[in-house]
Amino acid sequence: xxxxxxxxxxxxxxxxxxxxxxxxxxxxxxxxxxxxxxxxxxxxxxxxxxxxxxxxxxxxxxxxxxxxxxxxxxxxxxxxxxxxxxxxxxxxxxxxxxxxxxxxxxxxxxxxxxxxxxxxxxxxxxxxxxxxxxxxxxxxxxxxxxxxxxxxxxxxxxxxxxxxxxxxxxxxxxxxxxxxxxxxxxxxxxxxxxxxxxxxxxxxxxxxxxxxxxxxxxxxxxxxxxxxxxxxxxxxxxxxxxxxxxxxxxxxxxxxxxxxxxxxxxxxxxxxxxxxxxxxxxxxxxxxxxxxxxxxxxxxxxxxxxxxxxxxxxxxxxxxxxxxxxxxxxxxxxxxxxxxxxxxxxxxxxxxxxxxxxxxxxxxxxxxxxxxxxxxxxxxxxxxxxxxxxxxxxxxxxxxxxxxxxxxxxxxxxxxxxxxxxxxxxxxxxxxxxxxxxxxxxxxxxxx
Numbered sequence: 001x002x003x004x005x006x007x008x009x010x011x012x013x014x015x016x017x018x019x020x021x022x023x024x025x026x027x028x029x030x031x032x033x034x035x036x037x038x039x040x041x042x043x044x045x046x047x048x049x050x051x052x053x054x055x056x057x058x059x060x061x062x063x064x065x066x067x068x069x070x071x072x073x074x075x076x077x078x079x080x081x082x083x084x085x086x087x088x089x090x091x092x093x094x095x096x097x098x099x100x101x102x103x104x105x106x107x108x109x110x111x112x113x114x115x116x117x118x119x120x121x122x123x124x125x126x127x128x129x130x131x132x133x134x135x136x137x138x139x140x141x142x143x144x145x146x147x148x149x150x151x152x153x154x155x156x157x158x159x160x161x162x163x164x165x166x167x168x169x170x171x172x173x174x175x176x177x178x179x180x181x182x183x184x185x186x187x188x189x190x191x192x193x194x195x196x197x198x199x200x201x202x203x204x205x206x207x208x209x210x211x212x213x214x215x216x217x218x219x220x221x222x223x224x225x226x227x228x229x230x231x232x233x234x235x236x237x238x239x240x241x242x243x244x245x246x247x248x249x250x251x252x253x254x255x256x257x258x259x260x261x262x263x264x265x266x267x268x269x270x271x272x273x274x275x276x277x278x279x280x281x282x283x284x285x286x287x288x289x290x291x292x293x294x295x296x297x298x299x300x301x302x303x304x305x306x307x308x309x310x311x312x313x314x315x316x317x318x319x320x321x322x323x324x325x326x327x328x329x330x331x332x333x334x335x336x337x338x339x340x341x342x343x344x345x346x347x348x349x350x351x352x353x354x355x356x357x358x359x360x361x362x363x364x365x366x367x368x369x370x371x372x373x374x375x376x377x378x379x380x381x382x383x384x385x386x387x388x389x390x391x392x393x394x395x396x397x398x399x400x401x402x403x404x405x406x407x408x409x410x411x412x413x414x415x416x417x418x419x420x421x422x423x424x425x426x427x428x429x430x431x432x433x434x435x436x437x438x439x440x441x442x443x444x445x446x447x448x
Contacts, residue, residue, distance in 0.1 A: 008342055010034045010131070014150060014165035016140055016178050018042075020115070021309030021326035022171030023122035027071040028334045030129040032342065037163070038126070039138040039152060041172070046120045057232045057240050058118070059085070059219070059320030060111040061408045067327035070334065073121060081118075082111030083233045089218035095269035099218060100383075104390050105397065108409045109217070110320060112232045135161075140172070143181040145305040167344055168305040171326075174292055176311035182301060190296040195316060195367075196246050197227070198288030204231060204239035204273045212237045213273050222267050229267055241274065244370070250288045256280050291316045293363050297356040300348035308333065313359035318370035319407060321414075325362050328411070329355065361414035365407060388428070400424065 011034045015022050018040030026036045042048070060068075060082055068074040086109045087101040102108065126132040135152075138161065142151035150163040170178025182188050207213045212233060214220060220231040220239075227245035234240060253259050259280060263271050271279065294314035300306045309326035333351055340346040372382070389402040401410065403424075406417040 008033075011166040011342065011344075013037070013167045013169060014039060014148075014163055015169045015171060016150070017170065017172035017176075017309075017311070018045075018119075018123065018134065018136065019171065019173065019309075020119055020122065020323055021330065022169075023119060023126060024067060024071065024327055025169060025171055025308065025330045025333070026126055026132055027122065027129070028330050029337075030126065030132045031071065032334075032337055034131065034342075036126075036129075036132045037165070038132065038134045039140065039150075039163075040134070040136045041139050041155070042136065044123070044134075044136045045116055046123060057112050057114050057234060058323050059232070060113045060118075061320065061324050063321075063328040063331075063411055064324040065111075066411060067331045070331060071125065073125060076121060077113055077118060078111055081235065082113045083235070084109035084111055084217055085219045085232070087218050089215065089220045091220060091222045091267070091269060093224070093266060093268070100386065103405055103409060105394050106409075108405075110219070110408060112219075112234070114235065117235075140177045143168075143178065145178075145181055145185075145301040148304045167303075170305065170307040170311045171309045172311055174294055174310040174314035176307060178305065179296065179307050179311050182296075182305070182307065185301055188296065188298065191294070192314075193293045195291050195293070195370075196248075197244050197370075198247050198250060198290055199317075200243045200245075200250065200283065200286050200288045202241040202243060202274060202279065202282045204241055204270070205275070205278065206237040210237060212239075214239065222270065224266050227266075229270065239273075241270070245288070247288060253283075256284075259283055293367065295360055295363055298349075298352035299355065300352045303344040303348055306333075306348050306351065312355075313363060315363050315366040316370060317366070319362070319366040321362050321366060321407065325359070325414070358414040361418050362407075365414065365418065389424075 013029055013034050013036050015026050015029075015036060015038045018038050022038060022040070026038050030036050060077060065074050065078065068077055086107060087099040089097055089099050091097050102110065123134065126134065137155045138152040139155050140150060141153050143149070145168060148165045148168055150165070150168060152161045152163070153159070154161060168178065170176050172178055179190075183190060204213055214231070216233040216237075222229040227243070227249060229241060229243045231239040231241045253262055260271075260276060263279065274282075292314055293316055294310070296312060299308070299312045308329040310322065312329070313325065315322050315325065332355060333347070336347045336350055340350070386402070389400070392400040393402055393405070401412075401420065403417060403421040406412045406420055407414065412420070
């Protein structure tokens with residue numbers, strides 16, 4: 001493998017968390033010639049069944065694709081595995097449907113990819129680097145971040161393992177142990193918010209011909225105001241169906257008859273697709289999981305520790321940007337390693353100082369998109385605004401990029417996506433006001 005650090009002395013880096021972001025970051029750093037040790041609390045995901053309660057498929061978009069391209073894995077995920085979704089397919093309560101393209105101008109798509117498959121591909125790729133070591137069943141129990149020291153317990157043997165590293169990278173998820181240690185550091189700001197809605201995963205199996213029971217190249221949505229259901233296609237022609245709903249609603253459905261009555265009322269076209277027996281089994285065998293948003297800063301401790309991905313900015317899943325934002329963390333960090341020639345004293349503070357605004361922005365965007373997906377998308381005002389955005393984008397693509405396009409199909413910083421939307425809102429408001437005044441003047445003129 002061609003290494004990219006210019007022959008400098010390699011750093012010994014401990015990456016805590018062998019999930020999507022941690023395993024990708026290990027690849028980026030290995031390509032720069034550093035010695036990487038990956039520590040994962042769970043067993044090797046390639047040898048275990050799907051973890052219940054974790055979404056089994058994700059939406060891959062431009063930011064994530066760019067990161068995968070950097071490590072040579074984009075084609076595998078997009079061309080060989082991912083299922084393109086070019087539009088939302090909206091399911092009305094009466095069972096009728098209509099589609100809303102994501103990008104009517106250039107027909108770009110997001111891709112449904114399997115979480116386990118992608119994680120497995122990243123881990124498998126790391127085996128091509130002699131400077132990457134993978135340790136599974138390692139639970140982080142003690143930290144001394146300013147000194148670069150970690151202690152783990154092997155969950156299978158109960159043996160204690162002590163580690164000292166030049167750099168610790170915490171990619172250990174929304175409930176990060178590395179971030180918890182950062183709470184002890186002066187001036188570390190942290191907030192978390194649980195929303196009132198939880199989620200429960202169901203499944204539409206393949207049809208009798210082993211094919212898809214619904215058109216596959218769409219993200220299917222059943223918006224119902226205060227709750228919704230979505231479905232993403234899987235490689236085996238099944239669908240991962242996720243019901244998002246307030247916990248109080250989940251608790252109220254406590255019998256098979258109430259469940260069937262609820263689905264017959266709000267999602268009638270889904271019942272024959274799932275099957276009554278399977279619906280009852282999947283619903284009552286599972287339990288709704290909570291959704292959390294995490295904001296914090298700074299992301300580093302001196303030149304010894306850094307958190308990325310959900311550990312630094314956990315988002316609710318409604319913009320499909322959790323994985324993509326985490327992958328973008330890895331891309332930005334790689335750019336900083338190149339810019340500062342692997343000097344951690346410059347890299348880590350710059351990452352913290354520049355990334356937090358975009359991390360906060362994507363957290364807020366994800367919350368907004370939930371309201372859009374479950375409620376606004378059904379309103380005429382939403383469809384009118386989208387039509388106006390698409391029309392202006394068609395004629396002025398360099399000037400007017402709709403919010404969803406800028407977030408999903410570009411690498412524009414998330415905070416700039418928000419500012420761009422605010423500017424567009426002002427332009428439209430002024431234009432409509434001017435049009436209204438002009439119309440009033442013309443009416444007055446012709447009545448004279």
